[in-house]
Amino acid sequence: MLIALEVNNFAIVSELETEWQPGMTTITGETGAGKSIAIDALSLCLGERAEASMVRPGADKAEVTAEFDIRKLPNAQKFLLENDLVSDDECILRRVISNTGRSKAYINGTPVTASQLKTLSQTLIAIHGQHAHQLLSKNEHQLLLLDEYAGHQALLAETKNLFKRYQSIKKEHAQLLALQAQQDAQQQLLEYQVAELNEFALEDGEYDNVEAEHSLLSNMHTLLESSQRELQHLYEEDGANAYTIVQHSANRFAELASIDPQLSPIADLLFEAAVQIEEAASNIRRYQESSECDPHRLIEVEDRMAKTLELARKHHIRPQELYDFHQQLISQLDKISHDSARLDSLELEITATLAQYQQSAQVLSQSRHAAATELNNLISQSMHQLSMENGQFEIELAFESASSPSPIGLDKIDFLVCTNPGQPMQPLAKVASGGELSRISLAIQVIIAAKVTTPTLIFDEVDVGISGPTASAVGSLLRQLGESTQVICVTHLPQVACSGHQQFFVAKFSDGKQTHTKMRMLDQQGRVNEIARLLGGNNISQITLNNAQELLEACA
Structure with missing residues (x-):
């Protein structure tokens, strides 16, 4: 769980210190205020690519430090142990970028590579961006989501290893064949x-x-x-x-x-x-x-x-x-003569390895079918909750044994959806509107996140294109998820913002020389005022304040 984040001279943030709580935390602010700045800084600390432009103008370097509670994270503890990094109940990640673009990374004070940060971050946080729904129509991403939900990493690894062996044998066979001709x-x-x-x-x-x-x-x-x-x-x-x-x-x-x-x-x-x-x-x-x-x-x-x-x-x-x-x-x-004998041996190995691969891919496909059946029901139900009362979701899987082997198996996948009664199931990208696609994407992300049980989940404006009663359903969905894991959500919707157990407000101001971004935790009255602003804009009336109070009480 993320417990603290400190940012210095990152983009338009000169100095920022925040403490984080369990449950659902929402982040709101005016358009252009930099609501996602903390998420961007955290992403850097988790191993994302560093650039000189990230350093605040006039500063020598930018520095981001994130502190995590890992007492209930055995995978994180295992990584630290295997890499000879100091480990106790907390883990501190730090990233420093110079204004020349050079960066340094540290785990518990020990210098590490950005790659090591990325590997560790996968055990700590999952970030879902606002453009996730755009990937939803891509078949390879659909298969990735299904596999993530199924959690059959051992099957995937076995299939991938057999694929690599098959490719290696085929390559050696081709090389020997060419050599034999010479x-x-x-x-x-x-x-x-x-x-x-x-x-x-x-x-x-x-x-x-x-x-x-x-x-x-x-x-x-x-x-x-x-x-x-x-x-x-x-x-x-x-x-x-x-x-x-x-x-x-x-x-x-x-x-x-x-x-x-x-x-x-x-x-x-x-x-x-x-x-x-x-x-x-x-x-x-x-x-x-x-x-x-x-x-x-x-x-x-x-x-x-x-x-x-x-x-x-x-x-x-x-x-x-x-x-x-x-x-x-x-x-x-x-x-x-040996090469000729090796060619004969390789041909037998190719046949045997291909058979092993196809068998492994078949078992993987069966696991995917089982997971797809579960997902079909869960996503359909979630669509109903997100104001798509007649929506139906179905994952179409076809095992193509005659296809060329690939590291992810032999399945062809397509997400099908029906949003109106009487219509046939069709590919998601063809029939879903932008708002529907966003809702379906959000439903899938929440369902998969709940199954994978990543300790901290970040949703960065995934509610784009959603409003009204649907927004309330989204807020309820995320708050429910926050009961079992830490959820951080950047949002512009009052219905989602008030669903959080706590709320941050991001504001941008200028001192006449430079622009600054600040982020602060809101108390109860502060939340009422911010929700009212989200409901009615800058002109806040008593009615808007009452509505904001009512929304907060309803969510609580």
Whole structure:
């Protein structure tokens, strides 16, 4: 519930402080006095767009602060808790606009975004403007009103989520389909290239190994011949091989070491060298035994190298890169194949998701039909109360399963009305006059507001085009609503104004330099005078005052 509003330097308001009570509060004033100024300021505080023109001329900034009692508002408390904002029994919203158009927003003293203000405001206040009846003829707005009354947010969310999933799958399917068309020619080339490389079956690192083997085989004759010659020099040549010479020197130095022990290490080194030479000779023999010139293998290796080089040149890469290139082609071909399989899978998903969506939309439609039946009776009854004694209201709903999915389901809606006996039900916009449209709109707003139970409801001159007994019925309707929730109503009708539990008066005056707007709570006599002014204009007679007193007493 709104409990206080403070406005500074907003439009033509220099300073305004108001306290608000439960029940129905009416706001009246002379034409052009700015009766809606408090509502405009409050809307700004609730997250509406800020503009530099909102700042009072000559001021640096405008500031609006609204205080709410949230003890009975669990949704508001939940929002504050989830957003780490200080929460107790009261919630204070503040909006500051500089004369350059920049704005700042605060919740309980903590800086927030205008979007956060808007989200929180939906749990605090609902504002119904004077042009609401103009939207009543639009089918999308009609569906919004019905859904608001039905309160089936979970069904709406489920249908919307399934719609989003359906759209997402359809988008992926379309993208893959377009990609597949581009890949058809590429796939044939890839299949040929992969088949050719599969047949060749080059292994990772094989080319380097083959190149090394080719070098070995092509030099094998030289290797064996040279190793045999060196074996002769080292060990097998009669009389003058390296082993015999070293062995002889080792024996001689061993003899000399008996005379001079300093020569003993030399003898040891030479004996070790002889052993090393003998071991080397053994290794050379083993190498010769295990190695042979194999011309057939050499031919095979040369062919393998030649084919590798040929394929590398064909694909404009180095031979060492051929294996990785082969793997890349396989991966590309697998992806194309996977895309084809994914297309088949997506088609099944599209069918299944569409079926789920249609089922959800059907359940949503059934809920709408049930709510529409209730609304038909309630709005028809309200029309009777608002001086449309023979009026009948009917919501026409058609579930169009063949229609393209939408986030709000598959229902086509139209508000039908009959205002005179014997006439058929016809679309609201075609048969209702401006005054009738205003009354029907007001009836719908009041009925929906009562169902939704928003803690504070603001009606900004929604009684345009209404007068006489109908105005009394409107006042009674709003006062009845005010028994269960806080209602604030800007009005120019005395019958509506006197229905309020309390009343504000808005006046505009000039000090010769600037124009000012003031807003004050009226006492009982003040209300009598204001109602009399609304009844008779500026010339207030005793009869008008008596009529005003009578109206107030009747409403009370």
